[in-house]
Amino acid sequence: MPAISKKALSMPSSPIRKLVSYADEAKAKGKHVFHLNIGQPDIKTPSQVINRMTNLEREVIEYSHSAGYPSYRSKLATYYQGIGLDVQNDNIMITTGGSEALLFLMQVCLDEGDEVIIPEPFYANYNGFAASSGVSVKPITASIEQNFSLPPIEDFEKVITSKTKAIVICNPANPTGYVYTKEELDVLRELVLKYDLFLFADEVYREFCYEGTPTSVLSLKGLEDNVVMIDSVSKRYSMCGARIGAIVTRNNEVLSNALKFGQARLSPPTLGQIAAEAALDTPQSYFDEVIVEYKARRDYVVKRLNAMEGVVCPIPEGAFYAIASLPIDNAEKFCQWLLEEFSLNNSTVMFAPAAGFYSSKELGLKEIRIAYVLNLSDLEKAMDCLEEGLKVYNKN
Amino acid sequence: MPAISKKALSMPSSPIRKLVSYADEAKAKGKHVFHLNIGQPDIKTPSQVINRMTNLEREVIEYSHSAGYPSYRSKLATYYQGIGLDVQNDNIMITTGGSEALLFLMQVCLDEGDEVIIPEPFYANYNGFAASSGVSVKPITASIEQNFSLPPIEDFEKVITSKTKAIVICNPANPTGYVYTKEELDVLRELVLKYDLFLFADEVYREFCYEGTPTSVLSLKGLEDNVVMIDSVSKRYSMCGARIGAIVTRNNEVLSNALKFGQARLSPPTLGQIAAEAALDTPQSYFDEVIVEYKARRDYVVKRLNAMEGVVCPIPEGAFYAIASLPIDNAEKFCQWLLEEFSLNNSTVMFAPAAGFYSSKELGLKEIRIAYVLNLSDLEKAMDCLEEGLKVYNKN
Numbered sequence: 080m081p082a083i084s085k086k087a088l089s090m091p092s093s094p095i096r097k098l099v100s101y102a103d104e105a106k107a108k109g110k111h112v113f114h115l116n117i118g119q120p121d122i123k124t125p126s127q128v129i130n131r132m133t134n135l136e137r138e139v140i141e142y143s144h145s146a147g148y149p150s151y152r153s154k155l156a157t158y159y160q161g162i163g164l165d166v167q168n169d170n171i172m173i174t175t176g177g178s179e180a181l182l183f184l185m186q187v188c189l190d191e192g193d194e195v196i197i198p199e200p201f202y203a204n205y206n207g208f209a210a211s212s213g214v215s216v217k218p219i220t221a222s223i224e225q226n227f228s229l230p231p232i233e234d235f236e237k238v239i240t241s242k243t244k245a246i247v248i249c250n251p252a253n254p255t256g257y258v259y260t261k262e263e264l265d266v267l268r269e270l271v272l273k274y275d276l277f278l279f280a281d282e283v284y285r286e287f288c289y290e291g292t293p294t295s296v297l298s299l300k301g302l303e304d305n306v307v308m309i310d311s312v313s314k315r316y317s318m319c320g321a322r323i324g325a326i327v328t329r330n331n332e333v334l335s336n337a338l339k340f341g342q343a344r345l346s347p348p349t350l351g352q353i354a355a356e357a358a359l360d361t362p363q364s365y366f367d368e369v370i371v372e373y374k375a376r377r378d379y380v381v382k383r384l385n386a387m388e389g390v391v392c393p394i395p396e397g398a399f400y401a402i403a404s405l406p407i408d409n410a411e412k413f414c415q416w417l418l419e420e421f422s423l424n425n426s427t428v429m430f431a432p433a434a435g436f437y438s439s440k441e442l443g444l445k446e447i448r449i450a451y452v453l454n455l456s457d458l459e460k461a462m463d464c465l466e467e468g469l470k471v472y473n474k475n
Numbered sequence: 476m477p478a479i480s481k482k483a484l485s486m487p488s489s490p491i492r493k494l495v496s497y498a499d500e501a502k503a504k505g506k507h508v509f510h511l512n513i514g515q516p517d518i519k520t521p522s523q524v525i526n527r528m529t530n531l532e533r534e535v536i537e538y539s540h541s542a543g544y545p546s547y548r549s550k551l552a553t554y555y556q557g558i559g560l561d562v563q564n565d566n567i568m569i570t571t572g573g574s575e576a577l578l579f580l581m582q583v584c585l586d587e588g589d590e591v592i593i594p595e596p597f598y599a600n601y602n603g604f605a606a607s608s609g610v611s612v613k614p615i616t617a618s619i620e621q622n623f624s625l626p627p628i629e630d631f632e633k634v635i636t637s638k639t640k641a642i643v644i645c646n647p648a649n650p651t652g653y654v655y656t657k658e659e660l661d662v663l664r665e666l667v668l669k670y671d672l673f674l675f676a677d678e679v680y681r682e683f684c685y686e687g688t689p690t691s692v693l694s695l696k697g698l699e700d701n702v703v704m705i706d707s708v709s710k711r712y713s714m715c716g717a718r719i720g721a722i723v724t725r726n727n728e729v730l731s732n733a734l735k736f737g738q739a740r741l742s743p744p745t746l747g748q749i750a751a752e753a754a755l756d757t758p759q760s761y762f763d764e765v766i767v768e769y770k771a772r773r774d775y776v777v778k779r780l781n782a783m784e785g786v787v788c789p790i791p792e793g794a795f796y797a798i799a800s801l802p803i804d805n806a807e808k809f810c811q812w813l814l815e816e817f818s819l820n821n822s823t824v825m826f827a828p829a830a831g832f833y834s835s836k837e838l839g840l841k842e843i844r845i846a847y848v849l850n851l852s853d854l855e856k857a858m859d860c861l862e863e864g865l866k867v868y869n870k871n
Contacts, residue, residue, distance in 0.1 A: 080700040081640065081673050083732050087583040093738035096541060123534045132746070135528045138519045140714040140750065145492060175571055175718065178740040186607050187483040191587050207739030211582055213609060244477065277477050304476040318536040320745025322571065322718075336479050342489035343603030344574040349716025350528070350746035354536065 090210045094203045094435020095448075098411075101418035102429050111426040112418065113453060113461035118253065118399065120452040122317040122372070124358075125365050131357035132350070143349050145341040147173020147325075151356040155325065158359055162285075164297045170329055172337055173347045177283050177311035177324035178204065181247075183337045184307055184326065185212040188277050194242045198230055200402060200436035200443055202253045202281065217243070218438035223404055223446070226393040227255035229263040232270055245277035246270075251284040251293055254436045254448040255402050256377075256395020261294045268299045276305065277333075283311040283324075284398040286366055289374045293397060303329040314399075316358040317369075321351035373399050376451040376458055383462040384449075387469060392449075401449045402433055405469065410434065410447050413472055421468050428464040486606045490599045490831020491844075494807075497814035498825050507822040508814065509849060509857035514649065514795065516848040518713040518768070520754075521761055527753035528746070539745050541737040543569025543721075547752040551721065554755055558681075560693045566725055568733055569743045573679050573707035573720035574600065577643075580703055580722065581608040583732045584673050590638045594626055596798060596832035596839055598649045598677065613639070614834035619800055619842070622789040623651035625659040628666055641673035642666075647680040647689055650832045650844040651798050652773075652791020657690045664695045672701065673729075679707040679720075680794040682762055685770045689793060699725040710795075712754040713765075717747035769795050772847040772854055779858040780845075783865060788845075797845045798829055801865065806830065806843050809868055817864050824860040 095117050102112050146152065152168040159166035174180040181204075189195060191213035197205055199218040209216045217238045221227040235246070246267065251258045259267075271278045280296040296306045311324035326337055341347075377394075381401060384392040389406025407413045411432035421427050433446035451458060491513050498508050542548065548564040555562035570576040585591060587609035593601055595614040605612045613634045617623040631642070642663065647654045655663075667674045676692040692702045707720035722733055737743075773790075777797060780788040785802025803809045807828035817823050829842035847854060 080726070080728075081584070081671050083583055083728055084586045084589070086586055087732040087735070090582075090732065090735040090739075092735055093541075096738050117538070119538055121535065124536045128536065129531065129533065132531045133529050135525065137525065139517065140520045140524065140716040142513070142515050142715045145489075175744070176741065182740070186486075187479055188477070190480045190482055191609055193480070204739045204741075207736070211736060211739065213587055275477050319538045320536040320742065322742070322744040330476070332476075332479055336483040336486070339483070339486040339488055340603070340607060342492050343486075343600045343607065344578070345572065345600075346716065346718070348571070348718040348744040348747050350750065351744050354746065 091206050095431045105418045113428040115449050116429040116431045118450045120317045124318045125361040127360045128354045128358050142346040151352050154359050172326045174324040175347045176322040177309050180309045180324045180326045182208045183340045187336045189214045189244045193244045195245045197247045199438050203435045216438045227257040232266050247279045249281040251397025254400045256398045256400050258293050258397040271305050278306050281309045286315050288397040290396045312355045321354050323351040323355040380451045399451050404446050417468050423464045423467050428461040487602050491827045501814045509824040511845050512825040512827045514846045516713045520714045521757040523756045524750045524754050538742040544748050547748050550755050568722045570720040571743045572718040573705050576705040576720045576722045578604045579733045579736045585610045585640045589640045591641045593643045595834050599831045612834045623653040628662050643675045645677040647793025649794050650796045652794045652796050654689050654793040667701050674702050677705045682711050684793040686792045708751045717750050719747040719751040776847045783862050795847050800842050813864050819860045819863045824857040
């Protein structure tokens with residue numbers, strides 16, 4: 080039997096999905112599982128999107144342009160202009176989700192053995208894209224005590240070498256919910272200019288900000304050649320399955336080279352693009368309602384968590400995630416136990432163990448990531464499960 | 476300005492799409508362009524697919540399982556069983572097009588610097604997937620004089636080294652239309668066993684076979700751990716834009732490792748999967764009509780080509796491509812000239828220069844790939860353009 084690659088062996092499993100088989104077993108036994116492990120919102124996709132699909136007038140579901148439909152790129156540029164960003168349609172390449180955007184950027188901007196700096200905890204799949212590109216991740220640890228704000232810039236400078244090519248941030252952040260201030264971004268700006276690095280910013284949670292408006296890296300002056308923004312319709316319009324994202328940059332060389340990778344995979348999904356273009360007609364009232372809903376969920380979850388003995392959860396200002404530290408020996412063991420052994424009213428709750436969001440070993444071992452993507456009634460039951468689960472688990 | 480990667484610089488542009496800007500300019504000037512450069516069929520997507528989309532009853536367009544919807548995988552397994560292949564649903568992982576299937580396989584089975592053998596000319600994007608995985612392609616040249624049949628097995632053995640991990644074939648073949656015989660596949664089988672290699676077979680054109688039925692690598696005995704089949708709905712149901720493909724293998728280690736790459740990108744497109752599942756209800760009469768149509772197109776195009784002075788085109792037995800050798804100095808120059816300078820009745824024709832389908836330098840420089848994906852009336856006009864174009868070009 081031929082051997083598989085070292086790259087495949089080094090590829091991490093998704094911490095968000097690695098316990099899925101235990102959840103499947105629990106469900107097969109008739110137990111209800113509250114899924115707070117994955118950022119799959121229960122929020123309805125805008126009716127504009129569903130209506131567009133049910134009125135699909137196409138005879139052939141064809142390839143689109145490799146960079147995406149010109150009509151969609153143009154409408155998307157208008158959306159960016161509407162939030163104050165100077166973006167034209169030729170600054171945009173449509174991708175198969177934000178995932179492909181980051182994968183392409185790793186390949187366009189970094190070679191095997193090059194290094195990328197990422198404040199941790201970070202969205203775990205960044206590890207996967209780095210591993211599949213042969214790129215080495217250099218984590219800088221953000222601490223739960225400091226609400227996961229930007230670590231001191233000296234920490235970044237300490238790990239910069241001749242192989243460092245880029246910094247990746249997620250803002251608002253998955254998995255911490257932290258929103259970087261303009262001042263923090265200005266500090267990063269100086270660093271990026273000083274060492275002539277790329278700055279990739281995953282801004283897919285832009286609309287989910289509960290205290291003010293986040294600053295886009297595209298608004299930072301003098302970084303036109305350094306900055307690339309990664310976007311996605313997945314969360315904004317609750318249409319994760321569309322698999323439509325974008326690379327947005329004023330650096331033409333990055334974009335034209337990303338297009339070569341885009342040509343190799345032919346085109347982003349046509350049906351998803353039609354849906355995403357329709358999504359741009361979503362009225363503001365949709366977002367207003369969604370934000371009210373998520374803010375209420377956040378407030379409820381954070382309050383419940385911090386009221387549990389030994390649990391610490393900083394207040395996230397954006398996205399729909401929170402990281403909580405639990406009074407347990409090991410979060411992965413606990414999360415698996417919740418699925419395999421525990422139930423309350425024939426239900427249990429599933430979280431993502433936070434260790435998988437850290438690149439440094441031995442960090443986050445007692446932390447979980449909570450995606451507050453269920454309605455308040457379900458969140459209440461899920462928090463009841465956690466509270467009771469902690470008591471039972473610690474008695475064992 | 477930070478430098479982009481060597482990998483990006485080495486990434487080839489798609490020969491199928493690289494002349495697109497010239498085509499766009501021609502169209503902007505009001506010239507009609509017959510697109511025989513790209514495998515985008517004009518055949519209608521089955522009504523079962525369109526009807527499924529217009530009856531979409533979903534409130535949330537969610538992620539699917541990273542390996543694809545279980546219901547779709549199960550129905551797809553039944554389709555394979557129907558064509559005599561022993562495939563179960565857990566032998567299948569759904570991918571974002573056949574493109575992603577091959578990209579994942581390159582990453583799962585080969586490390587940076589490893590080698591893959593591919594008979595050339597081959598589907599040009601294999602070069603792209605290899606380049607983006609750091610894998611080295613070792614081409615074995617198939618000759619137009621031998622109708623692009625399997626090159627002598629000694630040619631394969633000559634290039635096998637300790638770094639050789641896999642052989643890739645496309646059957647029926649893009650870009651040649653050649654269909655490998657059972658005897659040729661048996662010869663490959665021996666080679667694969669002798670050196671314990673992977674054999675990846677791109678079988679997306681299975682239904683497009685004009686003289687008999689093609690043999691799937693999945694039917695070769697004793698290759699359960701070596702063989703991986705790549706599939707796609709793009710051509711079968713004329714739904715290229717759905718971006719739904721599959722990895723099919725009895726090698727569980729390959730599949731479980733491919734799933735890690737699949738988890739990193741979350742899920743294949745949901746809307747495309749819904750469409751693809753509906754496509755499996757397409758009646759046989761649809762394919763019967765399509766095959767009659769393509770056979771007529773093939774016969775017409777090949778006859779016209781071979782009737783042109785100095786043009787040589789072997790008869791393709793499958794897919795909807797043909798490679799023709801032209802009496803010109805350089806096919807890329809000629810193809811660009813057709814778009815920029817030439818017109819007949821205010822129309823012109825676009826082909827893919829075949830050099831991009833060869834990995835060896837200096838091969839195929841006078842050849843073009845023709846995708847006969849237009850109706851007979853358009854093909855007639857396109858062939859008129861080519862015939863007249865050759866005369867005018869060679870007078871200049």
